[in-house]
Amino acid sequence: MKNRLSKLSGNQAFWPVIIFLTIILFNTILTGGEFLSISIVDGHFYGRIIDIFRNGGKLMILAAGMTMVLATGGTDISVGSVMAISGAIACSIINGNLFPQLGGSVAMAIILAVCAGIVCGLWNGFLVSQIKIQPIVATMILLVAGRGIAQLITSGKIITINSDAYYFINGGYILGLPFPLYIVLFLVGLLLLFVHRTAFGLFLESIGCNQLASKFAGIKVNRFLLAIYTISGAFASVAGLIESAGIKGADCNNAGLNIELDAILAVAIGGTNLMGGRFSILSSVIGALIVQSITTTVLALGVPAAYIRVLKALLIIVICLSQSGKFKQYAAKLVSGKKHVRKEAVAL
């Protein structure tokens, strides 16, 4: 039994799950059980928990993509802008402003928006793997320019659309559960299969630990980096579709704004080392749920939304510190030093 427990707690997803359950428990006590209640209206499930899963959908998708990027020791802060671009393209096509010959086809809009995300990801990957720009700068180019490109697509306007098929991406239900959840299950499942059933995951970890050594070991590092940034871009575009379906339009200024921090935070909470190397996609997805539930909790507590960002920023630093080997050394020294002092005090 004990052996089993220690094996369980050794799993990277163990602590995130515990944290998530604690937050849920905290909320349940806080609201006197109302938090957990799930009601069924018109055959759909409603409730705070369902909301967390639905609203956390895009963050879970982003976190899954971001995990792989961070595992290589890179970063992708352009995800928010890619979301804006994909939303802008999809809405413009449905609206008939862009490619009117498509006749506002929702399917084509989705396909082209995801293609745009893939192109953005390829661009990031190209800059990082071929031109060897630091990932933060390479993706910052798209972070700033991307929002501009989205603005140019919509010619600076907020586009509203009228398409029930498109609304379904965010607001639809299948078997009583919100549709974004199925998108998450599909994408994350696909990614998990790809990463764990092939050598991809192993190579990824190896690149994150030591790029040069991986290269000498015969891994085609550049090709992998390109693929990883492309996946991140594609996932971001899907998240952008969910977001724009949620607001029933495209708002280039605010779509996915500041979401990159949330995604990185989710990955950090999931226990993936932000320096590269060890990673777990599943933990990051749970991390995303934690971030979403923190947001829900803080809002439920009546704390102004402005404080959430401060809180999240501090949280990232704390988690990074706890992962830092140097910090552990200092902490150990501090603790042992104190013990030493105590011993002396006893001797006196």
Place this chain on the structure above:
Amino acid sequence: MKDMKKIRIKNISLTMTVVLFAVMFIFGSARYDHFLSLSTFLNLFNDNAYLMIAGIGITFVLITGGIDISISSTIAFTGVFMAYCLERGVPSFVVIPTALIIGIIVGAVQGSLIHYFKLQPFIVTLAGQFLMRGLCVVISEASIPITDPFFKFMALGRIPIKLGESKALNGKIYYYVLIFVVVLVAALFILKKTAFGRAVYAIGGSEQSAELMGLNVARCKIGAYIISSFCASLAGVVFSFYTLAGYGLQNMGMELDAISSAVIGGTLLTGGVGSVFGTAVGAMIQGIIQTIVTYENLNTWWTKVTIAGLLCFFIVMQRIIAVRAEALKGKTAAAA
């Protein structure tokens, strides 16, 4: 002859930047009436003094091979903080130094986290960016106007410059541009003439070698981050002279502008190479892009897109130069 070649490789970026600036200015002059004038040129300083100051600060960090993406938030925070305090009657001679000290503290904390705990600069400064931006909104969500007489004096006070009778030869610079001049001269002095400045370059070349040489890496690295944040808060002060308001959402994404100024001015993102003079010219190039976009009556987002494109171009060019320099080095080594 060989020496000449070396110099050329080192300065090619800076030369290209100056040439590019001249070409763009000539292009503007040829295309639009009233473009070719002293006031257009001086307005580049008037409108971009804050960007130049912030760019000079970030150049230090980039030379050490690090990065600081928290500066735009620091600028916004300084503005909001000062406006909030001034609104509550705190005198300006207290508010400005306090704001600058906050900048120094932010830099010291970020630098220490990066150096002592070996955290990645981008994560730390990204968190710093969100922290400062969050604090802005915590202080005030709305834009706060500044009515303090000293700020008004700095905002409106200007020095007329007259080179001739014709209108094109008349211009003016605002007092706050002088702050930029002081910062530029100080930064040039620190980088070229002090042990600290040389150590900053050494760390950028190779941190390990610098440490083995006995340089105080901790002091210099943290110092670079302090300079960057200090310059950012100084830029914030200048920016509030410029706008006479504090607003928490001001200057979103400006770190890219500052980084592009440095890169366009010849600073290598890999560290070890860079000049603050180049950064100032780089910022002026962005100013001129902005001016041309305004003259063309285009969507202002074109400025961002163009600058991002220019940044890409310069980074790619740097790569090519670096590869060629490597090849050249290999050749001379083989010859020896």
